[in-house]
Amino acid sequence: MSRSEVLVSADWAEQNLNTPGIVLVEVDEDTSAYDGGHIAGAVKLDWKKDLQDPVIRDFVSKDQFEALLSAKGIGNDDTVVLYGGNNNWFAAYAYWYFKLYGHENIKLLDGGRKKWELDGRELSKDEVNRPTTSYHAKEQDTSIRAFRDEVVAAIGNKNLLDIRSPDEYAGKLLAPAHLPQEQSQRAGHIPGAVNVPWSKAANEDGTFKSDDELRELYSQLDLSKDSIAYCRIGERSSHSWFALHELLGVDNIKNYDGSWTEYGSLVGVPIEKSV
Amino acid sequence: MCGAPTQTPTLPAHVDIEKETVIYGTVSKDGNPxxxxxxxxxxxxxxxxxxxxxxxxxxxxxxAAPGDWTLSVLHNSGKARQVVSATGPGLVEATIQLS
Structure with a gap:
């Protein structure tokens, strides 16, 4: 996997807005961003409403994912280009999620909405309607998704990569600071987890750092061992998973979407705290 | 006091400002938000x-939490960087001017 296969520039996206077979998809935490203006022709995905089961804490089923993509007009052969706000956190999450359900051609727009806006590029409020398709998903590829028992068993055995901010890792904050801090789970991190904040993998305009810079950043991990990345709900760790798995070609890394909101609520599991 | 009403941030209903440390304010350039x-x-x-x-x-x-913080702002019309300190829970206002 090389950078050019998985990451596209804003220039490239702008030149391919009308290219058949390329579908831009905006994924946000706050979907009012899309409604206020989006890249022309991009369809909207709501990371919560569209990608999470409404009752139990899990993803939508394969059937529901197929129905969703069919309704959005995304076909199996389409190249999906994902972008979004929050420095592409939720777009990276969707990237990992599309990979989980086996979508072949998928790319991330480097820098997401932020870079697009900072460049002063055009946004559109036009409604986007694509003809429906009949999308076929694959069974979940759990070689990239970690579950809680595996995470507990990984303590002392595998690399645990905590990509939250240093204050969340230390236990001073329970959530990124754009969210209220009162949460039910305990604060801290999984024992032995190494803290490499996601933000160190990105430039201030939201684009990814170079491969050399990324290699240097993760040099403190022994990448010959299996790794599991986590954050609070699995979206920021998708961003780091993308940097490692897709940009640097590290195959043996999983994303733990249960992340701290699950781990920090488990009864009896060990927690390390440094405040 | 100049008599201008104090601006307070809009907070979700469940937020307890006795416990939360809220850093808030307005970004402006040449007097315009x-x-x-x-x-x-x-x-x-x-x-x-x-x-x-x-x-x-x-x-x-x-x-946030009590402590020293830095606000760094980017926009296509300018940028700014400003230090802010929160001594305890409650509201901390920081008005930022882009240059």
Whole structure:
């Protein structure tokens, strides 16, 4: 996997807005961003409403994912280009999620909405309607998704990569600071987890750092061992998973979407705290 | 006092400001509020903690913790960097001018 296969520039996206077979998809935490203006022709995905089961804490089923993509007009052969706000956190999450359900051609727009806006590029409020398709998903590829028992068993055995901010890792904050801090789970991190904040993998305009810079950043991990990345709900760790798995070609890394909101609520599991 | 009403941030109903440390304010340039500016909250070591986009009225808001913080703002019309200290829970206002 090389950078050019998985990451596209804003220039490239702008030149391919009308290219058949390329579908831009905006994924946000706050979907009012899309409604206020989006890249022309991009369809909207709501990371919560569209990608999470409404009752139990899990993803939508394969059937529901197929129905969703069919309704959005995304076909199996389409190249999906994902972008979004929050420095592409939720777009990276969707990237990992599309990979989980086996979508072949998928790319991330480097820098997401932020870079697009900072460049002063055009946004559109036009409604986007694509003809429906009949999308076929694959069974979940759990070689990239970690579950809680595996995470507990990984303590002392595998690399645990905590990509939250240093204050969340230390236990001073329970959530990124754009969210209220009162949460039910305990604060801290999984024992032995190494803290490499996601933000160190990105430039201030939201684009990814170079491969050399990324290699240097993760040099403190022994990448010959299996790794599991986590954050609070699995979206920021998708961003780091993308940097490692897709940009640097590290195959043996999983994303733990249960992340701290699950781990920090488990009864009896060990927690390390440094405040 | 000049008599201008005190601006307070709009907070979700369940937020308890006795417990939360809310850093908030407005981003402006040449006296006008700047919507869609990217405001980053950096911790005392300069590390990223969170980022928000200013509202239509140029407002931003963070839920932080007591301590020293830096606000770093990017917009296509300019940028700014400002230090802010929170001594305890409650509201801390920081007005930011882009240059």
């Amino acid at each position: 700047v919507p869609a500016a990217y405001v980053r909250l950096l911790d005392s070591t300069g590390e990223f903690t969170a980022e928000v986009v200013t509202s239509a009225t140029g407002d931003y808001r963070f839920f």
